[in-house]
Amino acid sequence: MRGYVLRKLGQTVLTIFVVLVLNFFLFRIMPGNPIRILIRNPKISAESLQRIAEQFGLNRSLPVQFAYYLRDLFRGDLGHSFVYRQPVLDVIMEKLPPTLLLTGTATVLSIIIGIVLGVIFAWKRGSKIDVIGLSLSLVLYSMPSFWVGILMVMVFAVYLHIFPIGGMSTPGAYYPTIWIQLGSLLRHMFLPTITFALILIGEYVLIMRNSLLEVMSEDYMLTARAKGVSTRNLLRRHALPNAMLPMVTLIAMNLGFIVGGAIQVETVFSWPGLGRLMYTALTGRDYPLLQGIFLFVTVCVVGANFCADLLYRYLDPRVKS
Amino acid sequence: MALLEVSDLTTYYRLKEGYVRACEGVSLRLEKGEALGLVGESASGKTTVALSLMKLLPANASIVGGSIKLDGRELVAATEEEMQKIRWKEISIIFQGAMNALNPVRTVGDQIAEALKIHEKLTDKEAWQRTRALLERVEIDPDRVREYPHEFSGGMRQRVMIAMAIVCNPRLVIGDEPTTALDVMVQAQVLQLLQHLREEIEMGLILITHDLSMVGEVCDKVAVMYAGQIAEYGPTEEVFTRPAHPYTRALMAAFPDIEGERELASSIPGNPPNLLYPPPGCRFHERCTEAKAICREAPPRTITLNEHHYASCHLLDRQVESCRA
Amino acid sequence: MLQTLVRQDRLTLLKKNLSGFWAVYRENKMGIAGLAILLFFALMALVGPYLVGYSSEIGGAETVLQPPSAAHWLGTDDLGRDVFAGVVVGSRISLVVGLAATLISMVIGAVIGIVAGYYGGKVDAILMRFTDVFLVIPWLPLMLVMAALLGPSLGNIIFVIGITGWAGTARIIRSQTLSIKERPYVERARAIGSSDLHIMVHHILPNVFPLIFANTILVAAVAILSETTLSFLGMGDPTRMSWGMMLHFAFEMGAVSFGAWWWLIPPGVCVVLVVLGFTFVGYALDEVLNPKLRRR
Numbered sequence: 001m002r003g004y005v006l007r008k009l010g011q012t013v014l015t016i017f018v019v020l021v022l023n024f025f026l027f028r029i030m031p032g033n034p035i036r037i038l039i040r041n042p043k044i045s046a047e048s049l050q051r052i053a054e055q056f057g058l059n060r061s062l063p064v065q066f067a068y069y070l071r072d073l074f075r076g077d078l079g080h081s082f083v084y085r086q087p088v089l090d091v092i093m094e095k096l097p098p099t100l101l102l103t104g105t106a107t108v109l110s111i112i113i114g115i116v117l118g119v120i121f122a123w124k125r126g127s128k129i130d131v132i133g134l135s136l137s138l139v140l141y142s143m144p145s146f147w148v149g150i151l152m153v154m155v156f157a158v159y160l161h162i163f164p165i166g167g168m169s170t171p172g173a174y175y176p177t178i179w180i181q182l183g184s185l186l187r188h189m190f191l192p193t194i195t196f197a198l199i200l201i202g203e204y205v206l207i208m209r210n211s212l213l214e215v216m217s218e219d220y221m222l223t224a225r226a227k228g229v230s231t232r233n234l235l236r237r238h239a240l241p242n243a244m245l246p247m248v249t250l251i252a253m254n255l256g257f258i259v260g261g262a263i264q265v266e267t268v269f270s271w272p273g274l275g276r277l278m279y280t281a282l283t284g285r286d287y288p289l290l291q292g293i294f295l296f297v298t299v300c301v302v303g304a305n306f307c308a309d310l311l312y313r314y315l316d317p318r319v320k321s
Numbered sequence: 322m323a324l325l326e327v328s329d330l331t332t333y334y335r336l337k338e339g340y341v342r343a344c345e346g347v348s349l350r351l352e353k354g355e356a357l358g359l360v361g362e363s364a365s366g367k368t369t370v371a372l373s374l375m376k377l378l379p380a381n382a383s384i385v386g387g388s389i390k391l392d393g394r395e396l397v398a399a400t401e402e403e404m405q406k407i408r409w410k411e412i413s414i415i416f417q418g419a420m421n422a423l424n425p426v427r428t429v430g431d432q433i434a435e436a437l438k439i440h441e442k443l444t445d446k447e448a449w450q451r452t453r454a455l456l457e458r459v460e461i462d463p464d465r466v467r468e469y470p471h472e473f474s475g476g477m478r479q480r481v482m483i484a485m486a487i488v489c490n491p492r493l494v495i496g497d498e499p500t501t502a503l504d505v506m507v508q509a510q511v512l513q514l515l516q517h518l519r520e521e522i523e524m525g526l527i528l529i530t531h532d533l534s535m536v537g538e539v540c541d542k543v544a545v546m547y548a549g550q551i552a553e554y555g556p557t558e559e560v561f562t563r564p565a566h567p568y569t570r571a572l573m574a575a576f577p578d579i580e581g582e583r584e585l586a587s588s589i590p591g592n593p594p595n596l597l598y599p600p601p602g603c604r605f606h607e608r609c610t611e612a613k614a615i616c617r618e619a620p621p622r623t624i625t626l627n628e629h630h631y632a633s634c635h636l637l638d639r640q641v642e643s644c645r646a
Numbered sequence: 647m648l649q650t651l652v653r654q655d656r657l658t659l660l661k662k663n664l665s666g667f668w669a670v671y672r673e674n675k676m677g678i679a680g681l682a683i684l685l686f687f688a689l690m691a692l693v694g695p696y697l698v699g700y701s702s703e704i705g706g707a708e709t710v711l712q713p714p715s716a717a718h719w720l721g722t723d724d725l726g727r728d729v730f731a732g733v734v735v736g737s738r739i740s741l742v743v744g745l746a747a748t749l750i751s752m753v754i755g756a757v758i759g760i761v762a763g764y765y766g767g768k769v770d771a772i773l774m775r776f777t778d779v780f781l782v783i784p785w786l787p788l789m790l791v792m793a794a795l796l797g798p799s800l801g802n803i804i805f806v807i808g809i810t811g812w813a814g815t816a817r818i819i820r821s822q823t824l825s826i827k828e829r830p831y832v833e834r835a836r837a838i839g840s841s842d843l844h845i846m847v848h849h850i851l852p853n854v855f856p857l858i859f860a861n862t863i864l865v866a867a868v869a870i871l872s873e874t875t876l877s878f879l880g881m882g883d884p885t886r887m888s889w890g891m892m893l894h895f896a897f898e899m900g901a902v903s904f905g906a907w908w909w910l911i912p913p914g915v916c917v918v919l920v921v922l923g924f925t926f927v928g929y930a931l932d933e934v935l936n937p938k939l940r941r942r
Contacts, residue, residue, distance in 0.1 A: 014775065015782060139922065141925075142922045144874050144878070144890075144918075150902060151910075151914075158905050256783065256786075263787070264786075264875060278787065278790065282790055282794055282879060287794070290791055291791060293787065297787055301782060301784050
């Protein structure tokens with residue numbers, strides 16, 4: 001087990017390193033003078049350009065630049081945002097909690113509902129519920145995430161006026177008690193969370209259903225039935241523990257998709273998180289911020305994958321030895 | 322009263338194209354402590370009979386006729402809840418290829434103890450004690466009780482299956498090709514074990530196999546199945562030395578004698594019939610070297626050859642005109 | 647002489663395989679539905695723009711943001727342009743970008759997959775590490791960063807989507823190659839001294855091709871979603887209308903608050919239909935090529 005952990009850790013570190021290198025080169029091999037991209041002031045004098053070049057270390061050789069780059073990274077220096085005029089890392093940290101709140105809630109919700117629905121559809125395989133459910137999941141899966149958000153806003157916020165159009169709080173609102181504030185937060189959170197959950201559910205349902213169907217056709221299920229195990233326990237104690245294993249891997253693999261979804265949903269709902277931040281950085285051509293977010297998010301995803309790998313190993317006894 | 326009495330059992334599988342008549346008019350009888358061998362080619366219906374006895378058929382199969390009486394109690398009409406109580410406590414089964422028959426994410430001891438906890442109201446501690454004792458009986462180190470199936474070899478897993486099958490001291494155990502995937506030495510061990518257990522607890526045994534030599538060693542009676550029907554049925558020694566049905570005779574011929582002259586083992590040319598559309602007459606007639614016209618047209622009756630020996634063949638039917646020698 | 651004979655044989659074999667394949671495929675309802683959808687949109691993309699004549703003329707104030715009517719089947723957008731025409735014209739860009747990007751992904755994925763599977767050893771290990779990295783990296787942030795640095799243009803979007811979408815294909819092709827590599831005809835080819843390149847192109851590639859094709863269909867679905875998303879987020883080419891660009895403008899111009907559902911819904915519905923079309927065909931192909939799956 002320990003050998004496996006070390007090996008996976010090594011792979012993870014290697015992956016992160018490749019990402020760092022990729023990030024470094026992306027910026028520098030893109031067309032256009034890097035300095036001009038940084039400054040965006042066409043009227044700047046040549047001397048100022050020189051000074052700025054020195055300041056950013058851009059007139060040194062590539063390996064040296066890379067060394068500085070790594071050093072800065074280890075210090076937590078991801079650069080300076082143009083738009084916010086603050087260190088990139090600070091901006092990211094500020095916008096991280098809303099994203100975690102939204103993404104975390106939606107993911108937990110969709111996993112639970114996905115598993116429950118997947119079990120129901122598998123158990124009632126071929127029935128009307130199954131067919132309808134599968135079709136809906138497939139259709140949901142084919143919709144662009146932002147479009148689902150747009151539909152939700154149009155129906156529930158604009159047409160029905162039940163929920164606010166966006167944001168995490170109403171501008172200029174006054175909250176006399178913490179409960180009212182919490183209520184407001186929930187009202188603002190409802191649509192984005194449901195939207196996000198809808199997007200994720202489709203895939204979870206499909207995978208859970210398929211996983212359970214495969215498990216149910218295994219020989220050991222027949223043995224359990226032969227032993228006289230009750231139908232409820234057949235599902236709970238024999239089928240589910242086996243069927244849940246692929247879900248762990250799937251959720252890990254899906255993290256990249258979740259990030260993509262977060263960017264879209266937060267943009268549509270003006271939710272002040274990392275996703276929206278990336279959109280703002282995009283439209284403002286704030287390259288340091290853009291790359292900083294990319295790096296941060298990617299490292300998080302790679303790290304999470306590593307944890308999921310360990311979790312899977314821990315859960316599956318076949319793999320423990 | 323016989324331990325097991327099966328009359329005219331008929332089981333069909335429902336496919337998109339129609340019904341597969343996997344098991345047609347099967348009748349058997351087993352006394353307490355007896356061992357019955359059920360032999361036949363692959364897809365002759367042996368497993369279907371086994372699954373029917375325990376009512377473990379898949380969703381698209383059902384028993385369409387006949388009766389199964391265990392100790393006089395009718396099983397065909399029993400509900401699923403009733404069967405859940407009968408299964409394992411009265412009849413248990415050892416599946417072929419225990420590779421996948423054990424749940425990979427639960428320990429071996431856990432799976433054996435589970436059967437005990439369902440059928441006998443034992444505490445955890447008692448159940449584990451019984452489990453350990455049982456593992457010892459099947460010659461597995463009882464300290465391995467908390468290990469997972471993949472940590473055991475194939476032969477050991479089969480022995481775990483056997484332990485699990487007898488844990489509730491059932492009246493009848495069905496062994497569906499219990500030794501097929503094992504090497505010869507382990508086979509012998511497993512068979513010996515089954516014999517000991519039979520003697521100890523007066524357990525009935527139905528041994529499903531295509532290995533005639535095993536049947537000869539272990540079983541008191543043998544039923545030969547072909548294409549879902551019983552071709553011949555009787556005491557092992559008699560069926561082996563004086564086979565009446567042409568199929569049985571061909572089977573015997575296919576097993577070379579270890580003594581005597583060296584000769585090529587003969588095989589039976591052709592393939593078993595498609596049970597979706599079985600032939601109207603005798604199901605074996607297409608491959609039978611002695612088939613007559615009537616064999617193609619009408620299904621044969623079950624002829625009583627002597628007190629316990631039956632066969633299903635027109636050639637033996639003295640009432641059939643065209644078969645008079 | 648032998649070569650031409652072999653080539654002829656291959657052609658008849660191909661024809662026979664294709665008609666046999668079609669006979670099975672025809673049975674698959676999902677596959678037929680998917681094919682119908684794709685044909686519809688292909689027709690729309692090819693012929694539509696000529697029939698519809700999308701005018702970039704900006705209408706007067708009265709024609710702005712009109713709901714559907716007899717004159718404008720799907721209403722007008724914020725500049726008074728006909729939404730229905732926009733959808734038809736947009737189909738061309740959306741489909742072309744999606745398919746072009748898919749082509750790039752497919753080629754990269756197939757090459758890496760075959761090479762890694764065939765050579766094995768260190769080459770395989772390095773290529774697979776590289777592939778794994780691309781599998782792990784979240785796709786949208788990467789595409790956004792690249793698109794932002796490159797600038798919004800059609801070519802750039804195609805490049806960005808193509809160069810990020812090959813990892814899954816590479817893995818699948820690689821495992822297929824691994825099993826084909828052991829087959830007798832490959833060993834024979836090696837024994838008679840064929841070059842590695844020759845074997846890869848003439849023996850492995852034809853056998854892997856059905857799998858590549860089935861996988862490509864599913865990649866195309868993702869590519870179209872990617873283009874739509876990138877365009878929506880502002881990375882598309884503003885001079886070329888695609889479904890994603892329509893949604894981008896609609897959102898930016900406040901169509902949501904205005905309630906201009908006729909502008910927001912149709913482009914999205916088209917995307918969903920096309921993606922479903924590709925998905926159906928992809929699943930159907932999977933079933934046809936892999937008979938084990940058929941009785942699910």
